[in-house]
Amino acid sequence: xxxxxxxxxxxxxxxxxxxxxxxxxxxxxxxxxxxxxxxxxxxxxxxxxxxxxxxxxxxxxxxxxxxxxxxxxxxxxxxxxxxxxxxxxxxxxxxxxxxxxxxxxxxxxxxxxxxxxxxxxxxxxxxxxxxxxxxxxxxxxxxxxxxxxxxxxxxxxxxxxxxxxxxxxxxxxxxxxxxxxxxxxxxxxxxxxxxxxxxxxxxxxxxxxxxxxxxxxxxxxxxxxxxxxxxxxxxxxxxxxxxxxxxxxxxxxxxxxxxxxxxx
Numbered sequence: 447x448x449x450x451x452x453x454x455x456x457x458x459x460x461x462x463x464x465x466x467x468x469x470x471x472x473x474x475x476x477x478x479x480x481x482x483x484x485x486x487x488x489x490x491x492x493x494x495x496x497x498x499x500x501x502x503x504x505x506x507x508x509x510x511x512x513x514x515x516x517x518x519x520x521x522x523x524x525x526x527x528x529x530x531x532x533x534x535x536x537x538x539x540x541x542x543x544x545x546x547x548x549x550x551x552x553x554x555x556x557x558x559x560x561x562x563x564x565x566x567x568x569x570x571x572x573x574x575x576x577x578x579x580x581x582x583x584x585x586x587x588x589x590x591x592x593x594x595x596x597x598x599x600x601x602x603x604x605x606x607x608x609x610x611x612x613x614x615x616x617x618x619x620x621x622x623x624x625x626x627x628x629x630x631x632x633x634x635x636x637x638x639x640x641x642x643x644x645x646x647x648x649x650x651x652x653x654x655x656x657x658x659x660x661x662x663x664x665x666x667x668x669x670x671x672x673x674x675x676x677x678x679x680x681x682x683x684x685x686x687x688x689x690x691x692x693x694x695x696x697x698x699x700x701x702x703x704x705x706x707x708x709x710x
Contacts, residue, residue: 448460448472448473448520448522460473460533460535461535461536462535462536462537462538462551462553463518463535463536463537463538464537464538464551465537465538465539465554465576468518468537468576469569469573474518474535476520477518477519477520477535478518478569478572479569481518481519481520481521482516482517482518482519482564482565482572483517483518483519483534483565484514484515484516484517484556484561484564484565485514485515485516485517485534485536486512486513486514486515487512487513487514487515488506488512488513488629488657489504489505489506489507489513489631489657490504490505490513490515490553491503491504491505491657492505492545492548492549494548502659502684503548504631504657504658504659504684505545505584505631506584506585506587506629506631507555507583507584508582508583508584508585508587508611510587510627510628510629513553513555514555514556514558514561515536515537515553515554515555515556516536516537516553516554516555516556516564516575516576517534517535517536517537518534518535518537519532519533519534519535520532520533520534536553536554537553537554537576538551538552538553538554539551539552539553539554539576539577539578540552540578541578542578542579542580542581542583542584543581544581544584545578545579545584552578552579554575554576554577555579555583556575557580557583560575563575585609585610585611586608586609586610586611586631586632587610587611587612587613587628587629587630587631587632588601588605588610588611588612588613588630588631588632588633588634588702589612589613589614589615589624589625589628589630589632589633589634590602590605590612590613590614590615590633590634591614591615591618591621591624591633591634591635591636591639591644591647592614592616592634592635592636592639592663593616593617593636593639593640594616594636594691595616597636597663597691598614598616599614600693600695600698601614601634601698602614603695604695604696604698604699604702605698605702607699608699608702608703610702611628613627613628613630617641618639618640618641618642618643618646618647619641619642621642621647621650622650625656630658631658631659632658632659632660632661632686632702632705633651633656633658633659633660633661634661634663634689634698635647635648635660635661635662635663636662636663636664637662637663637664637666637670637671637674638664638666638670644662644664644674645673645674645677648660648674648677648678648681648683649677649681651678651681651683652678652680652681652682652683653681655682656683657684658684659684659685659686659705660678660683660684660685660686661686661687661688661689661701661705662674662675662678662685662687662688662689663688663689663690663691663693664688664690664691665690665691665692668690671688671690675688686701686705687701687704687705689701
């Protein structure tokens with residue numbers, strides 16, 4: 447919300463500020479000079495597809511650490527000074543080659559060694575930071591949860607061919623640790639496993655507001671798989687499909703491509 451707004455309302459969106467215009471746009475030029483900030487995030491979404499059938503794509507850092515977006519903030523006060531609003535916007539740039547597959551813009555992601563320059567540098571110093579993220583900053587990460595070694599090896603081979611970072615586990619007691627270690631953008635989950643089964647893991651993912659996609663794998667009764675997929679949707683998860691065992695490596699490749707890449 448720009449400080450000069452007359453009534454504390456906007457007739458246009460200021461959720462994002464294009465880097466190319468922050469030095470000249472009336473809403474952003476003063477905050478760019480005096481009120482730059484960092485916006486922490488675990489990741490961000492882009493959406494592809496037709497209206498009414500949009501598909502989410504979740505992006506996180508390749509190193510699993512939180513992101514820091516370049517932001518601008520402003521303070522608006524009513525004329526009688528009875529009301530104050532402090533708001534921020536996220537600066538966007540042209541996309542990296544990787545991110546351009548999904549959108550023609552991306553958030554300005556600042557590396558830790560850039561934070562001080564963005565917050566305290568002069569305008570020219572800050573402007574020099576406004577460029578697309580390094581190509582290795584973002585990556586697709588896959589967590590495979592299955593007690594069958596041949597299945598995890600098959601899916602892992604398919605994912606690595608597509609450039610995924612992969613972690614496979616066969617023991618559900620390792621699930622929470624694996625989730626924190628790799629911070630997956632996609633999970634391939636066997637619905638029927640020894641000990642804690644996939645149903646319990648799905649509930650835990652929903653309770654933890656897991657933002658990525660979930661694929662259910664199983665060679666069990668199809669009705670059990672359907673129950674798991676219904677549970678995933680009910681838990682608010684991005685249910686992304688099923689793989690019925692036995693399946694081919696190419697089946698895993700095709701599904702991963704459909705999840706990791708935007709539609710043509």
